[in-house]
Amino acid sequence: MTHTKKRYQAIIGKLKAGHHKITPQRMAIAEILADSKGHPSVENVYEQLQSDYPNMSLATVYRNVMLMKSLGEVLELGFPDGSNRYDGNKPYPHPHIICVRCRKIMEPDLSTLEDMTKEVIRKTDFTVLTHQLTVFGVCRDCKKEKPAGNHKDKP
C-alpha cells in the first residue's frame, strides 16, 4: 500500500473512531488531503473537487478540513504570507523551504532541528509542544535561470 493510501485510511479511521459519518464528500476531501501534493489551500481542494462533485459547497470543504485538522490528521501550514495551506500527507510539524521565484516547496529532514529544540528548552525553560519553520530562498533551478543580484532598478 502506498503512503498516500495509508494516509487516506488513517484519516477515515480517525473519523470513524470519533463517530463521524463517512460521507462521499468526506471521502473525496480525505483523498485529496491524503495526497496533498502541492500543499493545497481550502479553495484549491474545492477546485479539485468541482469536476467530480459540482454541488460540493466551499463551506463543506472548510468544515471538513478543520475537522480533520482537529483530529490531528491534517497539518495547517500558516505561511507567513498569510495563505493557509494544508498537508494530510505528513500531518506532523516539519520544515518547509519555499522558493520565492517558482513557489516550489521542499521538505528536507533536518537533523539540526532536534539540537535547536534542545537549545530552546535550555534557554527558555518551555515545554515544547509544536513548532513551525519556514525558510524562504531561491532554489537551484531558479538560480540557474537568472543568477541572483542581476535585477536592478534604474540607478
Added chain:
Amino acid sequence: MTHTKKRYQAIIGKLKAGHHKITPQRMAIAEILADSKGHPSVENVYEQLQSDYPNMSLATVYRNVMLMKSLGEVLELGFPDGSNRYDGNKPYPHPHIICVRCRKIMEPDLSTLEDMTKEVIRKTDFTVLTHQLTVFGVCRDCKKEKPAGNHKDKP
C-alpha cells in the same frame, strides 16, 4: 540613546531617505512600532493611538505599517494562528517562542539556527533569503500553576 529611540530614528530616517513625508500620524505609528513591546497587531497599534489621535484612520495604520515593512524597518510576524503582528524593534528574522497558555512571547538567541541554515543549504541547494521560526509550548510560570497532563476530558 535607548535602543527603542534608535529604532524610531532609523524608521524616520528611512522614510526621509525614500522621500516620504513625515506626518504626525507616521511619527506616532513609528514610535509605537519602534518599541513593539507585546508585538502589536495593526488593530492594536490603532487602539494605542486612539487617545492621542482620535481621528486616526485604521486604513492609515495599515498603509504605514505596510510602508515601513516594505522599507525593511518593520518585521511582519505571520503567526501560524493567522494573526499578523509586527515588530519594529527587532526588524530582522528571529525565533519566537510562544506560551499557548498565557500567550507570552520569548525571543532567545539560538546559536543552532546557523547550523540549521547550513543544513538547509546543504540539503536543498537553496540560496536562503529569510526564515520564520515559531515554537509553541508552555512557559515555566504556566507549568507551575497547573502541571501539564492534569487536564482531561471524562473518559
Added chain:
DNA sequence: TTTGCTGCAAATAGTTTGCAGAGAC
C-alpha cells in the same frame, strides 16, 4: 428512525482601495 451532515445564503473579520480635501515640503 435518529442524528449529524450538506448546500445555500447571509454574516463576519481582516485588509485594501477610490476619492476629495488637507497638509508637508
Added chain:
DNA sequence: GTCTCTGCAAACTATTTGCAGCAAA
C-alpha cells in the same frame, strides 16, 4: 504651489454560521 497623505466609506477576500432538508448509521 505641488504632490503626497489622510479620513471616510465602500469594496474585497477569506472564513464562519444559521437553517431546512437530506442521508449515513
